[in-house]
Amino acid sequence: MHHHPTRRAVVLAGAAAALAPALPARAATSVAPKAVQSYAxxxxxxxxxxxxxxxxxxxxSLKSWxxxxxxxxxxxxxxxxxxPRFTPIPANPTARAGQARIQSLVSFGPTAANxxxxxxxxxxxxxxxxxxxxELVFWGGSSGEGLILAPNAPIVDAAHRHGVPVLGNVFLPPVAYGGQLQWTRDLVQKDAAGRYPLAARLVAVAAAYGFDGWFVNAETDGGTTALATDMLGFLTELxxxxxxxxxxxxxxxxxxxxGSVSWQGALNDRNQAxxxxxxxxxxxxxxxPATLASSAAKAEQLGRERREVWAGVDVESRGYDTPVDWDAIVPTNKPHxxxxGFYRPEWTRNHLPATRTPGDFHAADDRFWTGPTLDPSRPDPxxxxxxxxxxxxxxxxxxxxxxASTFNTGHGLRWYDGGRVTSPAQWNHLGLQDRLPSRRWITRTEGQHPTVTLDFxxxxxxxxxxxVAGTPGAPVTLDLYATRLPLSRRTVVELTHRAAAAVTVELAVATAEPAAPGQPQPYRYLPAGxxxxxxxxxxxxxxxxxxxxxxxxxxxLTAPGPLDYRLGALAVHDEPQVPARPRGLKVAAGTDGLRFTWxxxxxPVRHYELHRVLPDGTRRFLGGTCQNAYYVPGAVAEPGEKSARFEVRAVGELYTVSGPAPAVHPW
Structure with a gap:
């Protein structure tokens, strides 16, 4: 990914231009490791x-990790x-199962201080x-910071919840961007037994960190056939x-x-090994179009699937305005x-002005993935x-x-619990993201289609x-989830919702698939008041x-007048479950915050939530995580407070909450 200098400069800067970290940059080993901010x-x-x-x-050095x-x-x-994932009957007749797949290469933040x-x-x-x-690739790396990136836990946790594997990135930069051939030699070095110690180390990192493998990007030119042979041996062992x-x-x-770097734009004799x-x-x-067709043929000739080749689509600078020869990749009249692979689809956020809101981002992102109609069942041909x-x-x-889902996207302007604000602070943490509806948004009505958004x-x-907002003038059916949920006599559904104007609600449930792609779900409707x-x-x-x-x-939803309906949670279960409580909450103080472990x-636990108990007895939400450790920056004493009280609780899949594990921290 070499032929836009502006792009390389961004990678060199650790993608810092639009992604300045919200917390102070601090070398993770510069002070006692007990109580400093941790980074990817x-x-x-x-x-x-x-x-x-x-x-x-x-x-x-990875070798010494x-x-x-x-x-x-x-x-x-x-x-x-x-x-595990399943593929429901597609929402429209043009979406195909079992053919083209999509890889997404995303820079979520700078290489350092992420x-x-x-x-x-x-x-x-x-x-x-x-x-x-x-497949999601945690893109990044630069010659001045580091070349091998492990994705951070919130991204992997969110991806895994939706069945998506995440790859770390191994980036050997072009010489023009500071690449040194010594780094390639280091990566593919052999030990006395002829093994590749860095291959074993990469596998150990992914196993310890819980992600799914590696994207290997060797772009440092000047190599020889011997180096390429070592690279092939390294890749085979990896x-x-x-x-x-x-x-x-x-x-x-x-x-x-x-051994030379020569971008082919094809799978061919020069890179098939x-x-x-x-x-x-x-x-x-x-x-x-010709090189993609020949690449597909070459893959099959090698006994592999054509869908194991990703054609790069660079959307970093123009997003959904990028001109793409789609018929060369996913033709509509013959097999894909x-x-x-999308290169840098985070354009949907980065192209927006600095005043952007989460709603602005999701509007652009929905358009990118769903199309301009914002309804996959009604695409614009x-x-x-x-x-x-x-x-x-x-x-x-x-x-x-x-x-269960509370339709949490993994970021917000505040934190809500039971409909009340328990922290006024902005936040992001993808590990807290819910499984969200995949088809955003399918509405069926004889009237005007309402607007449906994830709202903050x-x-x-x-x-x-x-x-869900608008003036449809007729009942509106909104698809939420394609599911495979087994029913018993005890199965119940809970809807947590509110409205700004009168609306009659029915739960729509289908126990069969649509007859064909693009057909409506064969729902039965149960009155919900x-x-x-x-x-x-x-x-x-x-x-x-x-x-x-x-x-x-x-x-x-059936509204006599304007429709203004808000769905806050959906749960399906046979019996309520309350998680057991965590134990042994410990607090360690540092120069700019507190490290908590428990x-x-x-x-089963979905995630943990940490609160501070204020002197008046109210609880302030500090953060949540899927891990058993959490860092809170900038924690300070309240006026007149000699010590601070904290609590951590386990949250289950149904958002039921355990009793607290408490700790007191003297100031």
């Missing part, structure tokens, strides 16, 4: 650059396992359209060792088998040629941007009970809720009259 990890393969690192940067001495491992290790567990701003690339993504841990490897089309050694290959942007929803079938992980002005829990303008209320409905499997769930609760 990054390394050089072995040897470090000459000189000294810039402020906030720590130079580390060991899990046992990684003081930030508790903050950086993901905890959510990769969920907080491990979110930060105190809502301005974040909180992606939610996981249903169309097959895949072999990683496969035993369920990890995968993507190779980027740059180095060829003679690397493709054979990896799981997939990302083709440089210079592909053409190959898969494709004349649109030049072929949105993923129109080409690739969505997937879902909602296949077991209990299931009010919420039942977390930072957001679903807002009439809401008048007022406070949040929870409506509980039994599904005892139904049998089999719930295949889809939604709501039907022992996890036995049994």
């Amino acid at each position: 990890s990054y390394w050089y393969p072995d040897s470090l650059p000459p000189g000294t690192p810039g402020e906030g940067i720590t130079w580390r 060991r899990a046992a001495t990684d003081t930030d491992l508790a903050f950086n290790a993901a905890s959510v396992p990769l969920a 907080p491990s567990q979110g930060s105190a701003t809502a301005d974040y690339y909180a992606l939610t359209h996981w249903a169309y993504i097959d 895949k072999r060792l990683g496969a035993a841990e369920g990890q995968r490897v993507t190779w980027y089309d740059a180095m060829t088998t003679n 690397f493709f054979k050694a990896a799981d997939t290959m990302f083709l440089d942007f210079r592909w053409s 040629t190959v898969s494709y 004349a649109a030049s941007w072929r949105a993923p929803a129109t080409a690739v079938a969505d997937r879902s992980t909602v296949s077991g009970l209990p299931f 002005a009010d919420a039942w829990r977390g930072g957001s809720s679903v807002l 009439t809401l008048k303008a007022g406070a949040w209320t929870t409506t509980r409905l039994s599904l005892a009259a139904l049998s089999g499997t719930v295949r889809a769930i939604g709501v039907r 022992r996890g609760a036995p049994g």
